[in-house]
């Protein structure tokens with residue numbers, strides 16, 4: 242277990258940086274003090290830079306194919322980041338960020354909290370759930386890593402769990418059972434997300450929010466509406482976590498093509514349910530040739546990865562461990578951006594102008610203030626297969642987004 246987690250933490254930042262956005266290759270180095278498992282600085286592996294060119298590795302930074310958000314200049318070129326930039330040579334960067342996990346006692350919440358506890362950048366970890374969270378926190382608190390762990394049980398303790406947090410991660414809700422779609426979860430999870438985001442708006446209005454609870458295609462618009470009603474909506478800080486789709490796409494493509502997993506990057510756009518998940522296999526890095534049969538098989542497998550796990554678990558829930566891995570990767574990317582790393586890119590379901598839909602998953606560049614830019618280039622030069630799939634997903638995604646918006650609009654207004 243320890244070995245698996247150690248290697249995961251070493252690989253997570255690699256895939257979130259180089260997999261999506263740094264094909265030139267970025268690798269975390271091991272710490273020279275404390276737990277050897279901790280990534281403490283990032284170094285660009287020069288061997289991987291060979292052959293990288295603006296058009297292949299860094300092209301989308303250099304051209305005009307991105308949309309900047311107001312108040313920001315052109316995205317900067319990826320830079321080398323290491324611990325020496327903000328801490329004396331050889332020292333681990335200080336843990337500085339406070340995270341709340343809402344739904345922390347669940348199948349995703351527990352392993353996610355463990356992975357976050359391993360991050361050297363996390364100062365405090367507030368674990369909130371309606372039940373069973375005290376033991377989880379006690380257990381985790383014995384790990385000799387810097388993050389201070391606290392338990393918060395029940396609605397009355399929710400406000401305290403949100404005080405001074407920089408990032409709120411929400412995996413609260415019910416998971417899918419065989420035969421259920423993500424939309425079947427709507428009735429229960431919509432209300433849970435609404436309540437938790439209301440509290441976030443009141444007690445941590447400036448925090449970044451990562452929504453994991455399904456259906457993400459609806460729960461993110463729900464969160465946006467709640468935050469709007471509360472007058473604290475900042476679209477740059479609200480994220481639907483679709484990282485598991487990217488993680489699956491990278492894994493399945495690497496397996497199929499016998500590639501080194503760590504090198505593979507497949508952007509996944511659109512939404513986070515069935516056909517709304519749009520893996521852009523033509524944009525796979527390194528460049529790979531796929532037969533039409535392979536494209537069909539891989540696309541369907543990536544879209545149904547969640548169902549594959551739901552059926553294998555046969556009623557015992559949905560993806561939890563791979564989801565925790567993906568959510569930890571995304572959270573780590575958010576914290577790194579907050580910490581001033583200027584080369585953080587992830588796919589996420591966000592408020593968007595990349596297509597005509599108000600929310601859309603695409604690659605985004607993160608900065609200290611949240612989303613800095615959209616990487617529009619991914620939608621240029623799609624294959625006929627991808628273009629058809631893009632058009633086909635729009636009606637379903639639009640309906641899911643509207644369902645979320647209407648859920649809040651038709652509910653009683655949120656008390657100020």
Ligand SMILES: NC(=O)c1ccc[n+]([C@@H]2O[C@H](COP(=O)([O-])OP(=O)(O)OC[C@H]3O[C@@H](n4cnc5c(N)ncnc54)[C@H](O)[C@@H]3O)[C@@H](O)[C@H]2O)c1
Pocket residue numbers: 343344345346347348349350369370371372412413414415416417426430433436437452453454455456457482483484485486513558559560561564
């Ligand atoms: N985004 C993704 O890629 C992805 C992948 C897998 C699962 N999910 C979703 O994540 C969610 C959680 O899945 P899980 O397997 O961890 O489920 P789980 O049932 O194991 O855990 C959910 C946890 O949420 C808690 N909870 C329920 N209502 C709550 C509330 N009002 N406030 C706080 N906590 C509350 C429960 O007590 C439980 O501990 C589900 O909605 C699932 O569909 C998303």
